[in-house]
Amino acid sequence: MTPSRQTATPDEDMFGRAEPLHMRAYDLLWLRLEAGELAAGMRLKDTDWAIRLGVSRTPVREALRKLAHDGALDALGAGGYQVHLFTAAEIGDLYRCRSALESLAAEEAARHGGAPLAATLAGAIAQAAAALERDDLAALQGHNSTFHDAILMAAASPYLRRLLDQARRLSRMARRQLLALALAEQTPRADYRAGLARVLDDHRAMQHAFAAADAQKAGALMRAHLLATARDMGAQLPAV
Template identity: 40%
Template structure:
């Protein structure tokens, strides 16, 4: 059984179980459609079943775990329509975040985004996906809208269920790097409309890559 990496302590065992389950989704140790047994998950996490049971209830309430075929639970998996709906919302929300960032981001925040884009060219392949997540989180933060941030945080949870990153597709990481640069350039120029358009174009390209990946998988 593949073990899920440990995370720093400092929270309840149930909270640690919840976070480590999410990390399992990010790392690929847990995949959409995979059956989840309380006893096996407890063993994988190296915990007793009580905190794992509490984490499972939370994961169910957030839609990360769902009833599986034949009973029990499995990691939730999206159908084609749900993936489309997710990307429609992502395009709208991330476009809004970029527009607000162009209006409200401070100079140090813009410089941070510029450094993150500059760093992308030197990343090793195994670093690209995590750096991409950090870039998008930074973009959400510099929009300076707490309600938008909550909505994007919820959306990020849903993205965990999409499986392998599209950045592994040939040429996609390089294209995404250019798209990030376009977004940040518009933010730095205080071009709100341009930033929103660039962010929407980036998510549309990511959606197209996701569809291509699904088609290749059969």
């Protein structure tokens, strides 16, 4: 029996969209994972989420299977799923793949973005720096994502956007897990902030390359930036 639609929470309004139910459930759960609302190790049951979303178990079950295929969830032997906890090795693999694609995006963006892109990036850096100053680490992550979003948009390549979508989703999920560790004092907060400060320095260097329309330098800086970020993150995540 399908649960009453009244059981759905207000933020499930996306279920008015004309897409298959399992894709709508999938997208909503990805949003929760990227926002850090579903913590590493959290158990997800199709029965619970069917009630929360006001749908039958079948689309939820399919959404959970798809998320497990993406690497966001781990299947449990006794049934159900739990949110995947990223290891240092996985972060390294993920960011190596992402760096190859985003360096290409940076080269394309430097050729086509011009002054408007340089100005957008400068604004994102200023907002991120202000967030770091007031110790609003969640907002800082958002502004850093805006920086990368602007570059990918300026690259004007639907192929790059499609290829990067999954890697960037997993990256945002991993960053939220790391933020949760820092906020819970399970990893040194000073080390976490130092890593974010290095990210800002990298972004400033890239912004100068974009302002100069130096595609080769922008691409090289992007690749080095993402690999360095992976090392910083890996130092604060489980090694096994």
